[in-house]
Amino acid sequence: MNIILxxxxxxxxGTQAKKLVAERGWVQLSTGDMLRAAKEAGTELGRRVAAIMxxxxxxxxxxxxxxxxxxxxxxxxxxxxxxxxxxxxxxxAEALDALLKGRGAEIDRVVRLVVDQxxxxxxxxxxxxxxxxxxxxxxxxxxRLKNYNDQTAALIPYYKAQGKLADVDxxxxxxxxxxxxxxALDAD
Ligand code: B4P
Numbered sequence: 100m101n102i103i104l105x106x107x108x109x110x111x112x113g114t115q116a117k118k119l120v121a122e123r124g125w126v127q128l129s130t131g132d133m134l135r136a137a138k139e140a141g142t143e144l145g146r147r148v149a150a151i152m153x154x155x156x157x158x159x160x161x162x163x164x165x166x167x168x169x170x171x172x173x174x175x176x177x178x179x180x181x182x183x184x185x186x187x188x189x190x191x192a193e194a195l196d197a198l199l200k201g202r203g204a205e206i207d208r209v210v211r212l213v214v215d216q217x218x219x220x221x222x223x224x225x226x227x228x229x230x231x232x233x234x235x236x237x238x239x240x241x242x243r244l245k246n247y248n249d250q251t252a253a254l255i256p257y258y259k260a261q262g263k264l265a266d267v268d269x270x271x272x273x274x275x276x277x278x279x280x281x282x283a284l285d286a287d
Contacts, residue, residue: 100125100179101204102284103186105254106212108243109219109226110269111276115212116183118277125179128170130163132183135232153233155242157187157250164194171198182206187251192258209258210283212269212276219244 102119104112116127134152137145148158167185174180186192199205220240227235234243258264265283269276 100208100284101174101182101199101206102180103182103206103209103258104212104280105209105258106214106269107216107219107247107251108240109222110212110214111222111273112183112212114273115277115280116181118273119181119280122277122281123179124177125181126170126174126177127181127183128167128174128185129183130166130185130187133166133170134158134163153239155234155239155246157246160188160190160194163187164191164198167195168198171202175202175204186254187246189253189257192254206258206261206263208265208284209254209263210280211255211264211266213266214269216244218270 100123102125104116106112113129113131116129119125120127134145134148138149138152139145144162148162151158163185167182171180182195186195196206223235223240226232234240255264265286267276267279267283271279
């Protein structure tokens with residue numbers, strides 16, 4: 100099973116991906132987590148992406164596609180991949196389709212978490228207090244939302260055309276959203 104958790108920044112993708120890992124044993128492939136780990140470790144990649152991430156911009160397609168490609172064998176061994184925060188552009192989605200096709204696989208479902216903008220801002224502000232992530236500032240969050248609307252939202256028609264998109268209400272509690280995702284994944 101290969102699924103994408105899709106939605107605007109702060110929609111709950113990372114939160115729900117971790118629950119799916121615990122419940123189903125699949126592997127979470129979060130480009131955000133991989134890039135933050137590189138940044139924290141001070142690797143060459145981390146130094147290249149730090150400023151881009153901190154201001155809320157997208158890093159290059161080539162970088163994230165390579166990160167994902169490296170981790171696909173882990174997901175195959177586990178029997179499932181949860182793509183979290185990837186793809187974020189149509190070019191990334193096309194590259195992912197090609198990578199999976201080359202391994203005899205495909206995306207099975209794209210779960211889109213639907214959350215209104217006021218709630219996204221509230222969650223960002225709460226996480227800023229609790230975790231102090233460098234891109235959870237008001238300015239960076241505005242850039243992240245703009246990038247989502249300008250570049251990532253184009254994936255909605257892309258996956259709708261493939262008949263893979265399932266909309267899930269992301270406004271409830273973490274457990275309520277998890278239950279709705281489970282229904283979307285286990286349908287048909
Ligand atoms: P990400 O790490 O993917 O950041 P995000 O979109 O904000 O998602 P995140 O997983 O953190 O938030 P979530 O919705 O889970 O990316 C960070 C940066 O990395 C990007 O801006 C970009 O620079 C770079 N990047 C990553 N992938 C890239 C790609 N493919 N291409 C190019 N660049 C890339 O959760 C948000 C908060 O809400 C949490 O604090 C959580 O506790 C809370 N929450 C979740 N569910 C809730 C609920 N139901 N109720 C209340 N609170 C909830």
